[in-house]
Amino acid sequence: MTNPADLTLAELRDALKKKEVTSLEATDAYLDRIEKAKALNAFITVTPEKARDMAKASDAQLAKGEGGALEGVPLGIKDLFCVEGVLTTAASHILDGFHPRYESTVTSQLWCDGAVMLGKLNMDEFAMGSSNETSFYGNVINPWRSESGGNADLTPGGSSGGSSASVAARLCAAATATDTGGSIRQPASLTNTVGVKPTYGRVSRWGIVAFASSLDQAGPITQDVRDAAIMLKSMAGHDPKDSTSVDHPVPDYEAVLGQSLKGMKIGVPKEYRIDGMPEEIEKLWAQGIDWMRDAGCEIVDISLPLTKYALPVYYIVAPAEASSNLARYDGVKYGLRAKDYTDITSMYENTRAEGFGDEVKRRILIGTYVLSAGYYDAYYLRAQKVRKKIFDEFTDAFSKVDLILTPSSPSAAFGLGEKTADPVQMYLNDVFTVTANLAGLPGASVPAGYDKQGLPLGLQLLAKPFDEETMFKGMFALEQAAGANKRPKEWWGK
Amino acid sequence: MSIDKETVRKVAKLARIAEPEERLEPLAKELSGILGWIEQLNEVDIEGVEAMASTVDVKLPMREDKLQDGPTGGGQPENVVANAPKTEDHFFVVPKVVE
Numbered sequence: 303m304t305n306p307a308d309l310t311l312a313e314l315r316d317a318l319k320k321k322e323v324t325s326l327e328a329t330d331a332y333l334d335r336i337e338k339a340k341a342l343n344a345f346i347t348v349t350p351e352k353a354r355d356m357a358k359a360s361d362a363q364l365a366k367g368e369g370g371a372l373e374g375v376p377l378g379i380k381d382l383f384c385v386e387g388v389l390t391t392a393a394s395h396i397l398d399g400f401h402p403r404y405e406s407t408v409t410s411q412l413w414c415d416g417a418v419m420l421g422k423l424n425m426d427e428f429a430m431g432s433s434n435e436t437s438f439y440g441n442v443i444n445p446w447r448s449e450s451g452g453n454a455d456l457t458p459g460g461s462s463g464g465s466s467a468s469v470a471a472r473l474c475a476a477a478t479a480t481d482t483g484g485s486i487r488q489p490a491s492l493t494n495t496v497g498v499k500p501t502y503g504r505v506s507r508w509g510i511v512a513f514a515s516s517l518d519q520a521g522p523i524t525q526d527v528r529d530a531a532i533m534l535k536s537m538a539g540h541d542p543k544d545s546t547s548v549d550h551p552v553p554d555y556e557a558v559l560g561q562s563l564k565g566m567k568i569g570v571p572k573e574y575r576i577d578g579m580p581e582e583i584e585k586l587w588a589q590g591i592d593w594m595r596d597a598g599c600e601i602v603d604i605s606l607p608l609t610k611y612a613l614p615v616y617y618i619v620a621p622a623e624a625s626s627n628l629a630r631y632d633g634v635k636y637g638l639r640a641k642d643y644t645d646i647t648s649m650y651e652n653t654r655a656e657g658f659g660d661e662v663k664r665r666i667l668i669g670t671y672v673l674s675a676g677y678y679d680a681y682y683l684r685a686q687k688v689r690k691k692i693f694d695e696f697t698d699a700f701s702k703v704d705l706i707l708t709p710s711s712p713s714a715a716f717g718l719g720e721k722t723a724d725p726v727q728m729y730l731n732d733v734f735t736v737t738a739n740l741a742g743l744p745g746a747s748v749p750a751g752y753d754k755q756g757l758p759l760g761l762q763l764l765a766k767p768f769d770e771e772t773m774f775k776g777m778f779a780l781e782q783a784a785g786a787n788k789r790p791k792e793w794w795g796k
Numbered sequence: 797m798s799i800d801k802e803t804v805r806k807v808a809k810l811a812r813i814a815e816p817e818e819r820l821e822p823l824a825k826e827l828s829g830i831l832g833w834i835e836q837l838n839e840v841d842i843e844g845v846e847a848m849a850s851t852v853d854v855k856l857p858m859r860e861d862k863l864q865d866g867p868t869g870g871g872q873p874e875n876v877v878a879n880a881p882k883t884e885d886h887f888f889v890v891p892k893v894v895e
Contacts, residue, residue, distance in 0.1 A: 403875040404867035503852045516850050542859070543868060546852050614834045625811060632812070634888050636879035646891045651814035663813055667823065668830060670811040671799070681834070686847035688840050693848060725826065726833050742851025767851075 307331040311375055311475040311529035312556075318364055318374045325364065325374025328475075329357040329418055332376045336420065336473050341794040342443045344458075344468040346381045347389050348421035356418040363416065372536055373416030378474035380465050381422040382429060383409050383520075384509040388419075392511040393427045393437035396657025397637040406509025407541045408478060408520050415536045420474050423464030427659045428628065429485055429513045432731035434463025435722055436661040444493060444715050445471040445790040449756035453793070456715040456757070459489030459731075465523040466493040470790060476524040476533050480510060482517045483616050484711075484735025487747035490523050491710035491760030494749045494788060496530045496777070497523045499735075501767045502742035503548035505534075506541030514623035515546075517616075517739040526787070527748065527777045531555035534770065550768055558771045559778040564598035566776070569703030573609040574734055576712060582753045583709045590707055590750055590761045593783035594776070604699050604706070608692045612737045613729055615692065618672050618685035619740070624662075625669025631657060664725065689740050696741040700766045705776045708734050710747035710760035734762060744770050748777050749786040758786065798828035 306314060306328035317323045333350050353376060360374035384390050384402035391397045405413075413419070426436040434442040434457060442463035444456040458467035462479035466489030469477050479486045481499035490497025498521040505520045512518065522533035535556070540549040570591060575584065595601055633639035633653030640652035658666070672681035699706065712733055721728045738745035744767070747760035761780060765773035799807075801820045804827065808815040815823065863870050873886035882889040 400879050403878050502850075542857070545856050546850065546854075548852060548854065608840070611837055611840055614837050617830060617834055618837075629812075633881060634890055637881070639881035643891065646893050647812070648814070649891055650812040654812055655814040658813065663815075664823075664826060664830075666811050666813065667804070667807050667827060671803070671807045671827070671831075674807065674810060683847055684837055684840075684842060686849060687842040687845040688837055690845050690848035691840065691842070693851060725830055740851075 305331055307335055307472055310525045311532060314375055314475055315372065315532070321364065325357040325360040325418060326354065328374065329353050329376045329420070332420055332474055335471070338795045339471055339473055342445060342467050342471055343440050344424055344442055344464045344471070344473055345378070345421045346391055346393065346424050346439045346464070349388060349419055352388070353418055353420050356413070360416050360418060370415035371532065372412060374418060375416070375475050376418040376420050377412060378420050378423045378465060378468045378477040379409060380425055380462055380478050380480060382425060382480055382511045383478055384511070385409050385419065385422070388422065390422065390511070391438070392429070393425045393439055394657065394659070394662065395438045395638060396631045396654070400636045402509070404509060407506035407543060408510065408537050411539065412536055417536070423468055423477060425464050426461035427662050428511065428624070429461040429480055429482055430624070430661050430665055431460040432484065432488060432728055433457040433718070433721065434460040435718060436659055438659060441718055442467050445794065446493060446715055446757055447790070447793065451755060455718045457492065457718055459492035459715070461485040462489045462523060466490055466495055466497070469493070469495045469523050469525060471794065472789070476522055476529050478520060478537070479523045480518055480520045481739065482513050482620060483739050484732035486521050486523060487735045487745055487760070487762060488711045488731055490747040492715040492758065494758035494786065495523050495525060496527055496746065496748055497521065498530045498534055498746045499738060499744060500534060500538060500770060501744045503546050504538050504744070504768065504770070506539070506544040506547045508541055508543040512627040514620040515627060516623060517620060527774065527781045528556060528559055530746070531559060531774050548768070553771050555770060555774045558775050561775050562598065563594070563775060563779050566599045566705065566772070567602050567703040568594045568599045569602050569604040569699055569706040571604050571606040571609065571699070571706060571708065573606050574708040576733065579709070579712050580753065583712065583759060586751045586759050586761065587707070587709050590780060593780060594707060597779045597783065602703050604703060606695050606699060606737070608688070608695050609737060611688050612692055612740055613733055615685045615688045615740060616732070616736045617668070617729060618681050619689065621665040621669030622673050622682050623669070625666045625673065628662070628666055692737060693741045696737070696743060704772055706764040708762045708764070710734060710762040714753045714755070714757035714759055738764055743767060744773050746773055746777050748780045748784070750780060750784045751786050752788070799831065800824055
């Protein structure tokens with residue numbers, strides 16, 4: 303029999319139900335891979351005992367012919383989700399030793415459906431980054447390497463870099479992730495994986511360490527589109543503990559895969575053709591348009607003139623919300639407390655100086671500045687108004703089209719250290735993804751091809767709010783047409 | 797707009813982050829770079845536009861005013877203080893605040 307860790311989540315689910323493999327065998331196969339893949343630094347914490355206990359419990363269920371939709375399937379969990387009794391760090395020094403006494407809604411739903419936890423995945427500190435270079439626990443390395451660039455380490459994208467790298471290297475059947483400005487879709491694009499950011503309100507944020515509350519949304523990173531459909535069904539749903547969670551039925555996303563796209567209208571926004579975008583991405587996008595046309599879709603040219611303002615809006619709104627959310631890290635309630643201080647103010651100041659990394663500090667300072675007296679109207683209020691205009695622009699576009707097709711990221715995976723010198727250069731990575739967060743729309747990245755160096759490139763689909771089903775139909779069609787299902791050459795195993 | 801060293805000092809104080817003197821100048825440069833790039837928002841006509849704080853168009857839900865069960869409920873001080881760096885009898889311990 304093949305290694306169970308080589309199966310997709312759907313294949314493993316079916317093999318477990320047919321008793322062709324046990325959850326413990328699959329779990330051990332993954333734990334063995336994780337052990338050998340330390341060079342990727344994808345995990346912050348591995349939980350082998352918990353994993354084996356959960357696997358044994360799943361095997362008992364499966365033996366009786368029972369169990370949930372994910373019974374026995376081993377998953378990786380981004381270290382932003384609170385898991386009861388398991389170190390949860392948000393990849394920050396300031397959460398040292400934090401063992402939550404409660405379980406996030408998303409993970410509790412996954413466990414309820416029978417999933418097994420392998421461990422907590424590395425990420426950018428507090429999800430602030432696009433290259434996974436801001437983690438207190440070190441960079442995550444992309445399993446993909448350039449065919450002509452020697453052995454240079456590349457970024458797996460960010461902030462969900464541990465999620466994307468671990469799925470690409472098959473260190474887990476699938477992973478949870480979160481997306482505030484592109485943190486699911488950009489890493490998926492850079493690692494040949496599928497990433498889905500659902501509609502804002504689709505998935506509960508309760509128990510997820512908050513970054514920017516009006517933008518944060520959790521979703522899966524998976525090996526293929528079917529796996530993403532299965533994961534999202536388990537993760538989604540109304541939660542009274544999150545006041546922005548929407549009470550809307552969760553459809554069976556898997557059931558729509560393979561349905562006809564005939565007559566569907568696909569919008570192509572001309573503003574996503576940006577200066578300096580590699581020709582290969584432009585070509586891939588054109589290819590994607592042809593694939594959708596071949597699938598029976600009508601292609602509609604649309605205009606979203608405010609696109610270029612989305613990132614500047616984001617870099618006011620997100621830091622403003624972050625500066626407020628991160629005020630809770632004060633050395634009193636959890637995590638780190640500085641050793642040297644003279645009074646309560648210096649205790650706060652020294653704790654936060656020691657505990658936060660440079661990018662997090664930068665964003666807290668920006669957020670504090672744009673919310674401070676005298677600047678609130680000029681920055682924060684203006685940004686919220688431009689956000690409304692961007693939202694309206696999308697509402698208008700979606701009155702004419704069913705889906706919007708764009709590239710996922712303006713470049714393939716780049717070298718670690720290549721963009722760290724200039725924050726704005728790093729921020730530009732999210733130029734195609736951030737609009738969906740500002741407008742609250744669902745978006746997904748699907749592997750679509752490779753550049754000259756053999757590095758993966760993704761295409762993005764955006765859909766109407768709560769119309770993930772149409773998005774999944776389109777994603778499946780793109781996946782079938784592209785057939786971009788290569789795996790990275792395994793250089794990291796010892 | 798560019799921000800100077802003194803503004804960084806003030807903002808860092810507001811944010812309760814101790815920034816050493818030698819970091820203030822470089823931070824002023826970094827933050828000015830970011831804010832300078834953000835300035836392009838001034839090109840957008842926002843006359844009469846309503847500010848948007850959330851994309852979810854629902855009223856905040858209300859619940860009955862009674863103690864919840866489970867993790868959001870009461871009566872579990874040991875869980876509340878479990879992760880605190882310093883505690884005593886279910887209290888958070890901090891440096892003296894009132895003389």
